[in-house]
Amino acid sequence: MKVFVFLSLAVIAANAWPTSEKKPLKVMDMPKQSIEGRITNGYPAYEGKVPYxxxxxxxxxxxxxxxxxxxxxxxxxxxxxxxxxxxxxxxxxxxxxxxxxxxxxxxxxxxxxxxxxxxxxxxxxxxxxxxxxxxxxxxxVELPSFNDRYNSYNGWWAVASGWGHTSDNSGMHNYLNCVDVQIISNDDCRNIYGGGYITDNTICINTSGGKSTCNGDSGGPLVTHDGSRLVGITSFGHWAGCTVGEPAGFTRVSGYxxxxxxxxxxxx
Structure with missing residues (x-):
């Protein structure tokens, strides 16, 4: 799976959310679109790939x-x-x-x-x-160093991981999945969600192609390919669903x- 991992408190259908409620949703509360589940459009993790x-x-x-x-x-x-x-x-x-x-x-x-x-x-x-x-x-997994606290990570590639459905008709898939995603600038993310949600302590990823985290992945890791540092904690996604291609948001670990x-x- 290539983004973050959200596990839902409850599975909420897409039509349960009024279209007027234009605010980011906790991953565990996100409506599902064409792909039911959590890490979407990712790949199975081999044993020991993400031991953290x-x-x-x-x-x-x-x-x-x-x-x-x-x-x-x-x-x-x-x-x-x-x-x-x-x-x-x-x-x-x-x-x-x-x-x-x-x-x-x-x-x-x-x-x-x-x-x-x-x-x-x-x-x-x-x-x-x-x-x-x-x-x-x-x-x-190692945390960023104090020297990295001002690193934006813009353009860096990272892996997100979690458990869940992987396709429209797969049913519940309990096997661990990963997804490789690219970190984007906070300005690009702020254009979608606004400055109240996107602060200096947020990090966002590109979810083009529906590669993202979804219900059940909340709290999961976003780890850089280069250096294998934990830079994000799966936090929120777009109100329209997991696979709409809009940025997904994480808590920026280096801010804490x-x-x-x-x-x-x-x-x-």
Missing amino acids: IVGLSFDGGWWCGGSIIGNNWVITAAHCINDGSGVTIYYGASFRHEAQFTHWVGGNDQIRHPHVNDQLNNDIALIRTPHVDFWHLVNK LDWIRDNTGISY
């Missing part, structure tokens, strides 16, 4: 993605964290519920950014986990390096 991705199954019944950033830490989207629900973390899974192992984490170990708002600014959260040993199927360091001790 985890599946997050919340007690309330919704699914998100996340990324391992340390032996005791997973990072995801703030909009995935809701009402202190516990979460089962699936590590090293190719098929969504066939993990190498799982951990359950209570609400007290989930840290939402204190300034997340309805415009999906600061859409980032951390989950403190039991200790995880790393190997080729379960491993961390101080906050991540202060809560986890992790920095580069």
Whole structure:
């Protein structure tokens, strides 16, 4: 799959959203278009391709993605964290519920950014986990360094990953998929969504050809091809659906390096 991963709290039909409501939607809430599901028009991930991705199954019944950033830490989207629900973390899974192992984490170990708002600014959260040993199927992804905090990444290629449907008639596809996408400028993204949603701490991708993240991919990783750094967390998409070719939005990880360091001790 070539973009981000959104798992839906609930599957919402495209006609459930009034056309007058022209605002970005959390990936988990996006209407589906011709392609039902999550990562759209991507490709199956071979075992161990993205060892840093985890599946997050919340007690309330919704699914998100996340990324391992340390032996005791997973990072995801703030909009995935809701009402202190516990979460089962699936590590090293190719098929969504066939993990190498799982951990359950209570609400007290989930840290939402204190300034997340309805415009999906600061859409980032951390989950403190039991200790995880790393190997080729379960491993961390590196964060950007402090020297990269002013890198726009415009034009860079990246990979997004997640679980879900892959075509119009595939039915539910539980196998992990990836999609390769190109990062675009915030100005181009702002032309679609406006400055309230697109801030310096947003990063956007080109979804031409319907290559994007979709329902169920929220919180999942966007990782650069060059250097394999986690630069984005799947956050929102276009109100018209996952495959309309409009930009998809992520939380820009380099904008939160101080906050991540202060809560986890992790920095580069």
